[in-house]
Amino acid sequence: MRPSPRAVLIIASAAVASGLLAGCSGKSPSILHPSGPGAARMTGLWWLLFGIAAGVCVVVIGLELIALLGRRGERTKIKSGGTWFVVIAGVAVPAIILTIVYGVGLNDMKALQQPARSAVTVDVIGHQWWWEVRYPGQNVVTANEIHVPVDKVVHLRLQTDDVNHSFWVPQLMPKTDLVAGRINNTWITADRVGSYHGQCAEYCGLQHANMAFQVVAQTQNQYESWLREQADVAPGVAAAASDPLIDRGRQVIETASCGSCHTVRGTSADGTIGPDLTHVGDRTEIGAGAVENNVGNLSGWIADSQTVKPGNKMPPQPLSPEDLHAVVAFLEAGGHR
């Protein structure tokens, strides 16, 4: 007995269905679980579009099945016809549906444009393959983490230092590209405290896959105290006075090549090529989402980040184990994570 080819399709459908169920993990940065008004609007639009799409598929595939189950045979007839059906079902009905859809789409486009006013302005600068984040007038520069006050409109000015990137936090707002030679604007609002995954969505070269970031929405008080702390010099500078290991770390940072690319405020390191490391101990991830930030990962990253994120612009650092240990102790000192 040979198996019916149709069985293949049935098994495949079952596989798809079980896959869908298995994949309903709550952690995905899903556009169907929005946490801000911009993304919420898109979720609403999605369900409208999905309903129409499903309806059209059912009608077309249904008509196909009716034809399939209908008359069979060989009798050829050269009588054309059915033009009215084509005019109604292929032109008139789609035109009405599409006009409505277009109206809804325009309305949503307008809703996502520049709001009347914004509470905070942040500069976001894309680099191959990390995000520089600057708070103008606040003396705060960080990387791959954008802290925002909850329920406030935050104006992001997006520019790129090298190639095109795209700023996408699926749960907060549709994408805006970072285009060479231009400054683009977007406005995000998070309506719940929490951390939202964002990722570069425009192919930007070798490590496009590892160019993630977090938007951290905090209460107004938390946000303000975070800003104050970030404006301060590196916490390791004060800790160095009482801890010789941390002090040695400070010396290594100032004497080794770190300062040619990185800034650590409070030390002589003032490079601008790589991320500002003043408060790197506060961040949850390193390498733009490549790995979690902890002592082991940070040591590994400094020693040879190429094994973690091949092709990134930081060369391996030939530090002695003691020096490496000291540098990590300095950078992680006083971290609030």
Add this chain to the structure above:
Amino acid sequence: MTTVPTRQRPDTAADSGHDRRPKLITDSNEAVRVSEERVGDRVAEHWPEGEGVRGFISTVDHKRIGRRYIITAGFFFTLAGLNAMLMRIQLMRPGQQVISPEEYNQLFTVHGTVMIFFFSTPMLFGFGNLLFPLMLGTRDMAFPRLNAFGYWIFAASGLILFGSEAAGRAPDGGWFSYVPLTGKEFSPAINLDVYCLALLFLGTSTTVGAINFIVTALKLRAPGMTLARMPVFVWALVVVSFMVLFALPPLNTANVMLLLDRQVGTHFFDPQHGGDAVLWQHLFWLFGHPDVYIIVLPALGMVSAIVPTFSRRPIAAYPLIVVATIATGIISFGVWVHHMFAVGLPPLSMAFFSAASIVVVIPAGIQFMSWLITMLRGRIVLSVPMLWVFGFIAAFVVGGVTGPMFALVSFDQQVTDSYFVVAHFHYVLFGGAVLPMLAGLYYWWPKLTGRMTSRRGGVWSFWLVFAGFNVTFFPMHIQGLLGMPRRIYTFPAWTGWAPYNLLETLGAFLLAFGFVFTGLVFLHSWRRGAPAPADPWGGETLEWATTSPPQTHNFAVIPTVHSLHPLWDQASLDSFAYGAERDDRVLADGHETLMTSELDGEPERRLEMPEDSPVPFFTTAALTALVLGLLFRIYPLAAIGLLGTAIALCYWLWPFQGPAMALEEPVPEPEDVS
């Protein structure tokens, strides 16, 4: 097991106007037999088939060239598919390191570039080459040598691209190659030079192919075939050819500018020196969106050829389908900005392009409804090609309904560059082009090879490919909604994308198996398939009134066409018999065919057709030297290539005195063109 449906007499009650003449021909098999018998070898002796190596490189026979296009494009499809398999293996589980990011980026770039440029269009051009003269009732393409030239360039440019991949230096900027990433500063190696030059080189092939299709369709139709009786597939490829002529210049311009930026140091795309990075995107998509329709429209035309045959009814609303095809061709030039909604363009401009992108849906709706009503009003013959058409309609509607979503500005900004768009365009391009190509391959295979394919094998091959396709690409919709961006070589486990990726990889293996199986079905048929009659399906268009496979001259008698479905009407069938008595339909004085008027298909004059020639091959060889010289910056080689090309073209175009100059005598009007 092979099924050759018995074809019954067409119901010709509607054609009573031709009852005066005795009915000579009962069906297309009979038409072939009668016309070959009455004409004998008089025509065939002027249409020799070149043999050996010389014949191989000199042939201008549109069927051999079409077959070559199909085989070469199929080979490139296989290689690009293997690239995709490697990508799916890398993404099977989170955090894998099966292949490096460099390799992954080359894989997806080559996969996309080849599938779009080196597979889809050449494959459809292959079908076009094969079918145009057969469907139009003539003996070759209008410019047979140009046709051979187009094929050789296509093959050479594809080899250059895959050669770069074999050397580990393939383009790695994505198929749309955005600057500044692809500029000299961020991509200093040879990879992107390969992209620019291979596409410029290939563009020559596509352009000459397009010109050839247009002229063939307008000048070489069988007498009586007015434009309103031209098959939908021919219409589609003519519209597409016009689109190619308007869409390729922006792409070629962009590639020349990028090449100059990279090799000469100009700053067209460099904002630091007054250039503009967005300019590339405009130029690319001004080509890129029409190109989607350049790929899909001929495939839809193939569906419009298959549906009537197996519904036993002419296509419904033929004028609307033609208008829809032309409208798609025109509107498609006004929608490109929907690929750029996230770039930060002015809202008014986006609102306009959003509307245009919505409008372009309507012509597709017309075609869908026309197929459906043709099937609903007809009597379905569920042959293997028709099974693929059923699968195509189901897949293409899924790709179609997600299309307008990308026309809505803010929704596009949310899902573009995510796996949702990957799912969408695979449903459109695989569902809307590859499935029809397979339907077409099963449909025209007997004509191409003279062999039938196994029905059981065909049914299995359909279900394997169709299931594999859906399991591979359907979950990508959900994955995109869950926030997975495209073009990432790895992803972390916490994202919840892992089960979808695993499922897709398994689907990809099923799909690959389906293709291997499909290949075996064709191989089996080629070796041991049952011989095919001239007309195994009872088709309506002229290609079925030739032997399977057709002789070099296609038609011993140039038929006279009386309707949109000549093989279903008695008058057109009869023209195979009475035409055999007329010199102006047999044209046995030389290597000739008949030239007719553009609109009404009125006979104009005999046309001496070019014979086999190796010049196109050698011209391509010289051009290849030019391209390689520019690629490796060996300028003496480039100069030799340029000189060689100039010499070859002079020889090619030299007005040698020959019989071609002496053929101005008009052909008398036929007595009956209704």
